[in-house]
Amino acid sequence: MIATILIFLLIFFVIVVGHEFGHFLLAKANGIRVNEFSIGMGPRLAHIQKGETDYVLRLLPIGGACIFEGEDGLEKKDGERTEGNFQDAPVWARISTVLAGPLFNFLLAFLFSVLVAGYAGADIPVLGDVLEGYPAQEAGMQAGDKIVGFNGRIYLAREVQLAMALNRDGAPVKVEYERNGQRYVTTLTPRYDETEGRYLVGFSNYSQYEEAKGLKLFSFGWYQLRFSVRNTLMSLSALVRGKLTADDVAGPVGMAQIVDEVRQETAPGGPLLVFMNMVNLAMLLSVSLGVMNLLPLPALDGGRLIFLLVEWIRGKPVPPEKEGLIHMAGFVALMILMVFVMFNDIRRILH
Numbered sequence: 258m259i260a261t262i263l264i265f266l267l268i269f270f271v272i273v274v275g276h277e278f279g280h281f282l283l284a285k286a287n288g289i290r291v292n293e294f295s296i297g298m299g300p301r302l303a304h305i306q307k308g309e310t311d312y313v314l315r316l317l318p319i320g321g322a323c324i325f326e327g328e329d330g331l332e333k334k335d336g337e338r339t340e341g342n343f344q345d346a347p348v349w350a351r352i353s354t355v356l357a358g359p360l361f362n363f364l365l366a367f368l369f370s371v372l373v374a375g376y377a378g379a380d381i382p383v384l385g386d387v388l389e390g391y392p393a394q395e396a397g398m399q400a401g402d403k404i405v406g407f408n409g410r411i412y413l414a415r416e417v418q419l420a421m422a423l424n425r426d427g428a429p430v431k432v433e434y435e436r437n438g439q440r441y442v443t444t445l446t447p448r449y450d451e452t453e454g455r456y457l458v459g460f461s462n463y464s465q466y467e468e469a470k471g472l473k474l475f476s477f478g479w480y481q482l483r484f485s486v487r488n489t490l491m492s493l494s495a496l497v498r499g500k501l502t503a504d505d506v507a508g509p510v511g512m513a514q515i516v517d518e519v520r521q522e523t524a525p526g527g528p529l530l531v532f533m534n535m536v537n538l539a540m541l542l543s544v545s546l547g548v549m550n551l552l553p554l555p556a557l558d559g560g561r562l563i564f565l566l567v568e569w570i571r572g573k574p575v576p577p578e579k580e581g582l583i584h585m586a587g588f589v590a591l592m593i594l595m596v597f598v599m600f601n602d603i604r605r606i607l608h
Contacts, residue, residue: 261517264535266318268516270296272365272543273321276550279361280323280354281310287350290326290341297321309341319595323358327577344577348569355561362547366485369540371478374469376533379477380414382407383465384434391459392445398434404463405440406433412480414464419488421447423495427456485544493548555587 273296284291290309297315304313327342343351382404387393407417408430420430429446447456469477519538523530550558561584568574 261513261520264520265513265516268535268539268542269318272362272539272546273297275365275543276358276362276546277321277323279357279359282361283354283357284323284325287346287354288341289343289346289350289354290339291323292326293322293324295322295324325354344574348565348574352562352565352569355558355565358558359547359550362543362550363482363486366540366543366547367478367482369536369543370481370485371474373533373537373540374477374481375474376529378466378468379412379473379480380464381467382411382414382417382463384460385462385465388457388459388461391448391457393432393459396432396443396445398432398443398459399436402434402436404432404434404460406431406442413484416484416487417460417463419484419491421456421458423491424456430458432458481540482544485541486548488541489545489548554591556584556591557587560584560587 277294277296281291281294292309293311293313295313295315297318298320299315299317302314302316304311306312325343326339327344343354346354384393384398384400384402384404386400387398404411404414404417407420411417424430424447427447427449429444431442431444433440433442435441445458447458449455450457467473467477516535516538519534520531523534551562553559553563564575564580574580
């Protein structure tokens with residue numbers, strides 16, 4: 258268990274540092290003073306002051322912060338606006354600084370996905386067979402058909418798997434596939450399978466392994482990153498629409514449990530297999546952090562971007578003290594949600 262905790266903390270450290278470093282780098286480039294660069298939340302465990310910035314490690318592994326001078330109000334010294342104040346930077350400089358955190362998460366995730374593609378290749382969606390009596394067979398689909406569209410363009414077999422896992426009401430699926438250089442389009446209405454307990458279109462063995470060589474290494478890495486972003490967005494959408502429950506959401510405790518399960522399952526395959534699976538998990542978590550931070554909610558980067566876009570449109574900012582109060586309320590709500598998710602993780606593990 259100690260190994261699992263250390264691995265989880267390392268993954269958390271890497272993706273949070275990547276996120277906050279994006280904010281830090283663009284802030285410096287735009288002349289904005291960074292008062293604190295912190296990893297984690299809660300009480301300080303350690304810190305070191307270098308120049309104008311205090312680098313802090315905090316107790317709880319549930320986030321981080323890059324705190325700018327005057328970020329949530331008009332900070333003054335002796336009645337004057339302090340140098341490097343966030344509010345004094347041009348609006349596009351502030352937008353780029355706020356946006357940089359999530360973008361660095363996606364960049365980090367892409368580097369991870371390239372590593373995974375180089376090791377594991379890609380699962381290309383080519384039909385091995387179709388199930389008798391199911392919509393795919395009735396529509397004339399055959400073994401060897403390459404699926405290129407499944408309610409939108411797809412590149413990986415797991416995209417089909419994801420779409421069907423979230424299709425819990427049998428909604429029709431528009432399928433585009435290639436056979437002998439020709440492209441065909443059909444619409445399949447999934448059929449509920451009592452044995453499987455879910456809706457199926459009748460695809461069987463539809464994943465064909467392809468090794469990543471040359472430039473394919475980067476294209477396959479991009480496909481995996483794209484899938485991870487879609488996975489996160491589709492899962493969020495399903496959660497909002499009530500197709501997923503609170504038990505489908507994991508916080509830090511739940512993520513640590515996932516790390517432990519993956520480590521145990523892959524350990525017989527050797528250290529390299531364990532390492533690459535941890536890299537894959539880090540990629541998924543980095544994407545999740547990037548997407549979640551772009552949600553237009555107070556206290557998140559997406560919420561701050563909304564205020565900055567409003568300022569750009571209006572030509573003047575929302576009063577900083579009012580914006581600060583809204584973000585503070587959002588932060589409190591976010592902490593309450595984190596506590597709920599953490600207790601839900603613990604309850605699920607104990608049961």
